[in-house]
Amino acid sequence: MAARTAPMEQPAAPVVEMHGITVEYAGVRVLDSADLVLRPGEVHALMGENGAGKSTLIGALTGTVPIVAGRILVDGVPLTPTGVARSRAEGIATVFQESHLSPHLSVAENIMIGHEVRGRFGIRWARCRERAAAALATLGIEDVDLRTPLEALSPATKQLVAVARAIVLEPRVLVLDEPTSSLDEAEAAQLLGVVRRLRDQGVAILFVSHFLEQVFEVSNRMTVLRDGRVVAEYCTAEVERAELISKMIGEDIDALQALHSQRLSHHYAGSSQVALRATSIGRHGTLEPTDVDLVRGEVVGFAGLRGSGRTELARLMSGVERADRGELWLDGSRVQLRGPAAALRHRIAVSSENLRNEGIVAGLTVRENIVLALQALRGWTRPLSRAEQEAVVDTYLDALRLSHEDLDRPAGELSGGTQQKVMLARLLATRPHVLILDEPTRGIDIAAKLDIQRRVAKLAGEGVAVVFISSQLDEVVRLSDRIVVLKDREKIGELSNGPGVTVDTIVEMIAAELDGPAAGDAD
Known part of the structure; x- marks a missing residue:
């Protein structure tokens, strides 16, 4: 008798379907006919670089962003999103990167605020604490004292309280927007365990994160956005990291493999004089201890996806943020940079990626x-x-x-x-010895971009030590003498640039499995 073939498991019916979602701001289309399907008992990752449209798509789902075209279905029934209250009524809850909790209120008060249990004589606090405790138990964190002020908790526990606040209403869809961005490795692992627990309970989870390894660890499917459009959808188990990264940054695998590093006529070799040295510099929950040398007359590129730690390293080296470990050495003397003004006095100038709020x-x-x-x-x-x-x-x-x-x-x-x-x-008016540029060419036209790139190369030729950060890896390869590659808040390798270094070289380093060979320095 022939063996029976087990029937293929059919996917669960969608909880949410978004079809052709289009959003415009001041006549500019920022989301163009985007589709997204969320199923119960599944973690669906929403992937894309900064400005890809992820937050806009979430806003359309939760009713905080008006749509000009498209439709949203919940259990097959059309939904007209009119605000957060309507989306919550349909069982859609969101936990944002900034949790918006109240630090001086207790854990129970934070979880129940806005939907307290009320009786004839006001709020029934005992019943509120019971429901808060039940929400925490669902997350597997029964040991948290409900009367503890939120400000006394660790960052990870605060984030779990934010999740508990979302699930106390028993949502069928939970949106997690960068939930691990402020957590260290152990704390992130705790939160990912909660995500799996909720998934196994049948919740449909939309997971947004720039940490690739976390996405591959916890998600079942993923949708990739670029420039406001859906460019791919994958089953997580079937996609290679290099292919995913290529879709996110807008290059085909074949094109990446065909690219070769370009040594332009304005490319200069640096001197041997170290202008700024960072030894084991880091900050808890922000960046693992990192060593970097900046040499006069050299452009050092910081490469990595958003969330890799490239901006954090630049801010720690320039005094914009205070490091809690490691040392900085300027021209051989140890320095303590207590802010951008102190850095400027030492002729270290920095341009933030957030030009509108921290620049112009x-x-x-x-x-x-x-x-x-x-x-x-x-x-x-x-x-x-x-x-x-x-x-x-x-x-x-x-x-x-x-x-x-x-x-x-x-x-x-x-x-x-x-x-x-x-x-x-x-x-440049301050005549810096070290110049740190974070995304100096993002969102500008080609002519302006080339002007800035030429100026960066010329500055290196004049003996300035330059850090160049760009999400466009071809820019990093074209301009840099050395490339520091970061991933998941730590340095994973350093490349001496040359004809053999391509965009694909960097992509392969970033895409490498965590348990693969360690990425060391390469020549």
């Missing part, structure tokens, strides 16, 4: 923005004269191809490319 002062003119750092360095009791300001501005107008007509316009009215040039001019 939108209400000041271009002229005022350019001289701002130099004036701060000089001291506000010794204002720059008009002639001195003109001399500084004139120096960089032609070098960065800035327009004379824009000098007295508010910087906030200018294009992104011009704002980036103004920011670069401000930093």
